[in-house]
Amino acid sequence: MRVVPGQAGSFPLRSLIGGIYLPALFFGIGQWMVIPAIPQFADELGASVLLSGVIFAARGAGSMIGDVPSGLLTSRIGGRVTMTAGVLLTAATGVAMGFSTGPATLGLFTLLNGIAFALWHVSRLAYMTETVPTEYRGRALSLVGGVTRVGFFTGPIIGGAIGQFWGLEAVFFAQAGVVGAAALLVATRLPQARAGDAGTPERAPVSLQSVALAERRSLIVAGSVAITLVLIRHGRQFLIPVWGDQALGLDTFEIGLVFGLASAIDMVMFYPVGMVMDRWGRKWVIVPSLLVLSTSLLLMPLTVGFVSFLLVGLLSGFGNGLGSGAVMTLGADLAPPDAAGEFLGLWRLVGDVGAVAAPPVIGGLENLFTLDAAAAATGVVGLVGGVVMLLLVRETLARSAPRGSPG
Secondary structure: OEOOOOOOOOOOHHHHHHHHHHHHHHHHHHHHHHOOHHHHHHHHOOOOHHHHHHHHHHHHHHHHHHHHHHHHHHHHHOHHHHHHHHHHHHHHHHHHHHOOOOHHHHHHHHHHHHHHHHHHHHHHHHHHHHHOOHHHHHHHHHHHHHHHHHHHHHHHHHHHHHHHHHOHHHHHHHHHHHHHHHHHHHHHHOOEOOOOOOOOOOOOOOOHHHHHHHOHHHHHHHHHHHHHHHHHHHHHHHHHHHHHHHHOOOOHHHHHHHHHHHHHHHHOOHHHHHHHHHHOOOHHHHHHHHHHHHHHHHHHHHOOOHHHHHHHHHHHHHHHHHOOOHHHHHHHHHOOHHHHHHHHHHHHHHHHHHHHHHHHHHHHHHHHOOHHHHHHHHHHHHHHHHHHHHHHOOOHHHHOOOOOOOO
């Protein structure tokens, strides 16, 4: 099927099942299979706790390193080729991680695995920015967020079972197999984009500096909202297990149950959230997501046992679900049509700042003050982000009306 980017009227989301959604599901499962296994495998290879943390962080660093080059590459060789390269490189580095014989080689291939993830993520977002009409973009990208969340929920379970029965090396080999299937689907089932779009290489590349300069307000103001939302999401992932363990003394099963039930609520919200984004606008989900997530973190110090901790965890899952696909949709709306790849590489880099900063920032606050103060401060940051989104970022659904439509 040939997809005509930006056209108004009905858009069949099912046309993206084979080339986008199934690969996103496989990629998400593969990604979250290995993330919990990395520090464990580093320990097996003789790394200290500090070095294991550095190796674990290498994946996020690799993603940041790869963000901008991925956007440039997408503009020069096309989305299909870049996406396929990203998933193939992920599979190759997964195999290499499994064959690692020491912490140094594991760290190197973990870094490359993060770069591969950036290739996949940025090129996929650029492709969908160009091929999905604006009035369907919220649903299309929230569905990507939804299937990725399924991977987040199931990947660690699958990876844990594989590691238990066949060893940690097998987890990385399994990732290569799952991601290899995603590469095959991208190469054979992805609808062809229109010549001249970010999904194809037939357009003249533009200067990254000129894009950054022309779009500086979007990158600074809306980008600060993206950083805040990503930071508070990752802060939640960090704080829930730490608070349950250190402040409440809950066991691993109880903490895992809270996290799992919160993730279940998160997973089922993606399509209604996409409908709201496409009908009423992006602010209608981003602002409530920030407010609810912030409230859950502000309430966390008030929890006194499992039940109250569970309720706060469920509230945080609801807040996270409200933002399903929101950062991707906001970036896609803001991307200039003639430089989508370049802009989205920068946009992804902005978001990754929040992801990488969250654990050390919260840990630093806990060291300087208390864990209560760290949770409360993170919640306040989210409230500020909500106010910025509400007052300083204009509604991008109106800005990004379907190309070629009157007015």
